[in-house]
Amino acid sequence: MGGLFITFEGIEGSGKSTQARMLAEWLRANGYDVVLTKEPGGTELGEYVRQLLLSLQHHRMSERCELMLFLADRAQHVSELILPALHDGKVVICERFTDSTVAYQHYGLGLSLELIEELNNFVTHSLKPHITFLLDIEPSEGLKRLQHIKSSLDRIEMRSLEFHKKVRTGYLEIAKREPERFIVVNASLPPLELAKQIQERVSDILNKLDLARKH
Numbered sequence: 001m002g003g004l005f006i007t008f009e010g011i012e013g014s015g016k017s018t019q020a021r022m023l024a025e026w027l028r029a030n031g032y033d034v035v036l037t038k039e040p041g042g043t044e045l046g047e048y049v050r051q052l053l054l055s056l057q058h059h060r061m062s063e064r065c066e067l068m069l070f071l072a073d074r075a076q077h078v079s080e081l082i083l084p085a086l087h088d089g090k091v092v093i094c095e096r097f098t099d100s101t102v103a104y105q106h107y108g109l110g111l112s113l114e115l116i117e118e119l120n121n122f123v124t125h126s127l128k129p130h131i132t133f134l135l136d137i138e139p140s141e142g143l144k145r146l147q148h149i150k151s152s153l154d155r156i157e158m159r160s161l162e163f164h165k166k167v168r169t170g171y172l173e174i175a176k177r178e179p180e181r182f183i184v185v186n187a188s189l190p191p192l193e194l195a196k197q198i199q200e201r202v203s204d205i206l207n208k209l210d211l212a213r214k215h
């Protein structure tokens with residue numbers, strides 16, 4: 001399969017959206033065909049699932065129901081958008097992917113790691129990102145940033161600082177297990193400085209892959 005699959009991971013307020021957007025703009029300016037997307041909510045069906053997952057109306061949602069909805073969103077996203085784009089040789093940049101489920105639903109909520117890994121493989125047809133940027137930040141700093149950006153928090157953002165600390169620790173453990181895929185960056189850096197670091201790493205990979213450009 002051609003293409004390049006890049007994911008951004010990290011806790012709330014780590015700046016994933018900003019960095020994903022800046023990387024997409026930089027790659028497009030350099031002639032690459034880029035699909036910028038996110039989970040949950042990267043497809044029309046996924047937008048509905050995202051609303052179900054994040055609405056405060058569903059505060060009684062069970063942990064198992066939550067897991068299944070994230071996976072349903074991903075199954076549709078991979079088959080409808082990500083795999084076709086990679087087959088066309090595009091660069092796919094995705095905010096959150098399988099590692100989010102391991103970090104939030106396993107490390108955060110305590111659901112089985114083996115089960116989550118098996119279901120992740122099932123819904124993604126075992127697709128793995130070529131590279132994953134983990135934007136690491138202190139949970140208290142991330143949540144403070146979030147409160148500046150958003151007027152109200154969603155169902156998962158509302159969870160305790162303790163929960164977000166477990167998610168952060170989980171992410172660092174996942175990254176340690178797969179050092180060849182993960183690049184852990186300091187998300188407290190100024191956004192432009194961080195963007196430059198990310199561009200340099202992506203540049204190295206593109207040089208090795210020799211991916212086609214549109215112009």
Ligand code: TMP
Nearest residue numbers: 039040070096097100101104105156157
């Ligand atoms: P976002 O606000 O970064 O788009 O993500 C929505 C929320 O969903 C965020 O709090 C993280 C959470 N999430 C999970 O708990 N598990 C998952 O598998 C994914 C993709 C997101």
